[in-house]
Amino acid sequence: MKPMDERNRKGAWALLPWAIPCTFLFSWCMVSAAGLVPRYLLPDPLHIAGTGYSYIFGTPEAGPYAGRFLNDAGASLLRVGCGFALAVAIGLPLGILSGRLWVFQRLMGTTVNALRAVPGITWLPLALVWFGIGMKTTVFLVALAAFFPIFLNAAAGARQVNPLLLQAGAMMGVRRLRGTFAILLPGAMPNLMTGLRLGLGISWAYLVLGELTGVPNGLGAVIMDARMLGRIDMIVVGIIVIAIIGRVSDQLLQSGMKFCFKSAGRMA
Amino acid sequence: MTPRLKAVPLRRSGVKEKILHIDRLSKGFHTANGYVSVLDNVRFQAEGGELIAILGRSGCGKSTLLKIVGGFIPPGSGKVLLNGSPVRSPGPDRCVIFQEDALFPWLTVQENIAFGLRGQKQDKRSKAHQVERFLGLVGLSEFRDYLPRALSGGMKQRVALARVLILQPQVLLMDEPFASLDAQSREEMQNLLLSLWQELGHTILFVTHDVSEAVILADRILLMDKSPGRIREEIGLNLLRPRERESGALLDFSRRLHQALRD
Ligand SMILES: Nc1ncnc2c1ncn2[C@@H]1O[C@H](COP(=O)(O)OP(=O)(O)OP(=O)(O)O)[C@@H](O)[C@H]1O
Ligand SMILES: [Mg+2]
Numbered sequence: 001m002k003p004m005d006e007r008n009r010k011g012a013w014a015l016l017p018w019a020i021p022c023t024f025l026f027s028w029c030m031v032s033a034a035g036l037v038p039r040y041l042l043p044d045p046l047h048i049a050g051t052g053y054s055y056i057f058g059t060p061e062a063g064p065y066a067g068r069f070l071n072d073a074g075a076s077l078l079r080v081g082c083g084f085a086l087a088v089a090i091g092l093p094l095g096i097l098s099g100r101l102w103v104f105q106r107l108m109g110t111t112v113n114a115l116r117a118v119p120g121i122t123w124l125p126l127a128l129v130w131f132g133i134g135m136k137t138t139v140f141l142v143a144l145a146a147f148f149p150i151f152l153n154a155a156a157g158a159r160q161v162n163p164l165l166l167q168a169g170a171m172m173g174v175r176r177l178r179g180t181f182a183i184l185l186p187g188a189m190p191n192l193m194t195g196l197r198l199g200l201g202i203s204w205a206y207l208v209l210g211e212l213t214g215v216p217n218g219l220g221a222v223i224m225d226a227r228m229l230g231r232i233d234m235i236v237v238g239i240i241v242i243a244i245i246g247r248v249s250d251q252l253l254q255s256g257m258k259f260c261f262k263s264a265g266r267m268a
Numbered sequence: 269m270t271p272r273l274k275a276v277p278l279r280r281s282g283v284k285e286k287i288l289h290i291d292r293l294s295k296g297f298h299t300a301n302g303y304v305s306v307l308d309n310v311r312f313q314a315e316g317g318e319l320i321a322i323l324g325r326s327g328c329g330k331s332t333l334l335k336i337v338g339g340f341i342p343p344g345s346g347k348v349l350l351n352g353s354p355v356r357s358p359g360p361d362r363c364v365i366f367q368e369d370a371l372f373p374w375l376t377v378q379e380n381i382a383f384g385l386r387g388q389k390q391d392k393r394s395k396a397h398q399v400e401r402f403l404g405l406v407g408l409s410e411f412r413d414y415l416p417r418a419l420s421g422g423m424k425q426r427v428a429l430a431r432v433l434i435l436q437p438q439v440l441l442m443d444e445p446f447a448s449l450d451a452q453s454r455e456e457m458q459n460l461l462l463s464l465w466q467e468l469g470h471t472i473l474f475v476t477h478d479v480s481e482a483v484i485l486a487d488r489i490l491l492m493d494k495s496p497g498r499i500r501e502e503i504g505l506n507l508l509r510p511r512e513r514e515s516g517a518l519l520d521f522s523r524r525l526h527q528a529l530r531d
Binding site for chain 1: 374
């Protein structure tokens, strides 16, 4: 693991992650310049850049989407944040309990796996009936989708913690509750991290799903709206914005965990 | 016929108190092949500060015995008494050094050693002072910030020693702690263990299948039989310390123990 960390920061290697996006962007420029694809299917990058700029920095008079970015991103972040937090608050403790205690494993295993087999999108009609269009439906979908990876990875992590470590703790006088925080959670940390990252990733997917249903604001709503108005440039901007925010939030999650828990930084 | 080993009576200064009583301990397991008796009527006592080696072939129940004394598994019948009260669960008065690596991989050497002090009511200064002392005792001061994965096997066992000795256990239970080390480091660790033992004065039950290790370390050797595991013989080693590894008396003992193990 160590050499990988070191390589991450060194000179030319720092550029490596950009190789694919840059190549892609370059080919796109070439294709557009050569006129190989009609503009109504794929606008050229400069046009997209212009739309993006006005979406983020423009004033409302400049056009239908100008300057909406903060509002949309804020609304989406709030929904993802609430849904993801809910999934963590429920999925993490339940997952750990079911990984450690046979009763919980028996109690929840079947149900969770049956529910997991239901594609998240199936819940959409029901959620619309229950919660109507907007915040609640989206949060519900996000929380539901993020719950499974978080729960399952927490359970697997808790189950796999080296029993010797728990024994060592017990003989050093660590009681159950403290042992949970001092040994069980750090010991399960790699799995917990995986679950959280997968959960956050899927949160963004279900955010867009929830927002496609006709809410007035949010990144998913903008994309859907742009489709109806035939603003393909705006769709592409929406996709790029979500990609960037998704990547940044994953990075923030990792750094945040490493900052808060030694084990997150030292065992990953 | 088993050649009897001559049991040498112990000669220690003063009268030591017996602190650990292992009383008619039996243990078996239900397995696929039915009930298997692993320990049968094991009984012995240990005085405060005594170093007892438990010597036996692989599978004779040494680890099982140690786990029962440690409180990790309950005895089938019989009991373990420490200072007169029965042992029911693991606790810092009886610490174990496991054969495998059981350090917390997310904590540095220093943090591993300090782990057991976390719950104790002491001020920070005195905790830090103790950690410093034990880092020094096991010779790892320079490696305090290393994570366990960056340590050699011998260094890991030093950390394991320090992190339990800092809790001042009355009894130290060691389950073939140096078995996976090379001969050189094993000798170093044995010497380290002896010097720590002489400085700290705890009682040690040291499980091993290595005759020369038992002979260099122990005040008394309990020789175990296999299936079911029971104590065949108690041999007192009334030899001066520090012991010379190549001395005639030791080699003599070793030869006889080897012989006894073979039958
Ligand atoms: N939990 C268990 N269930 C069933 N059988 C067990 C269990 N624990 C130990 N045994 C059996 O008890 C016997 C003694 O095991 P133990 O680990 O105590 O031996 P040992 O003397 O420590 O051997 P080694 O020197 O190889 O470590 C073995 O035959 C083993 O199969
Ligand atoms: Mg063993």
